[in-house]
Amino acid sequence: MTFEGFLRLALQTVTAPRDVARLLLSLRLPTEALVLGFALVVVGNALVFSISLVLMPPTQAMGLLGNPLALMAIRGVVLLATIASLTWIGQMFGGRARFESIALLLIWLQALSVAVQVLFTFILPIAPQLGSALVFAATAIGAYITVHFLDEAHGLNSIGKSVVVLILGMIAMAVSLSIFLSLVGFTPAGLTGHV
Helix, strand or coil: CCHHHHHHHHHHHHHCHHHHHHHHHHCCCCHHHHHHHHHHHHHHHHHHHHHHHHHCCCCCCCHHHHCHHHHHHHHHHHHHHHHHHHHHHHHHCCCCCCHHHHHHHHHHHHHHHHHHHHHHHHHHHHCHHHHHHHHHHHHHHHHHHHHHHHHHHHCCCCHHHHHHHHHHHHHHHHHHHHHHHHHCCCCHHHHHCCC
16 A cells, blocks of 8 residues: 555545445455554554654553563553454344454554644644643544444444444453453553552
8 A cells, every 4th residue: 555545535434434344344454464454554653652642751661661662562451452352242232243353453543643642743743732632632533434444334223223323332341451461460550550
């Protein structure tokens, strides 16, 4: 995909998310491509975050989040848990999407997120208020796209149901992640360091 093609598809993701979801799902990418895409967005996410730490003054307590390898592991686990939760909760509501379908759509959203984070990395130090407003807008747009992606992938034909799937999926992801982290010995203090 060319840079121009990426920008065109990114814009279409905002203006016509269902069409993009249908297009992506029609590709029927092999598992190897999904694993590679997953790895790329996790590494890209951690890399951009690490660069932002260099450009902006670090917070008092970064802890593990200041370690790029730990950050990649955390991002990977969170994305995996999100994919599993949205697949499972969607199926509970009568959805038909498989894990691979949700994975593909969320990997694409993460790729867009990395691109947006690059932009924010340079805007926030120069214009913090503008940057904060853009972060809020990007979060709202991301939620809008995700709801439409879920509705299309699961075939729910209901934005309301898709919103509920997203909310319950995020709750399920947070609960399962906190249980996992406590089982492996991580605590909030371990993640953020000592204040």
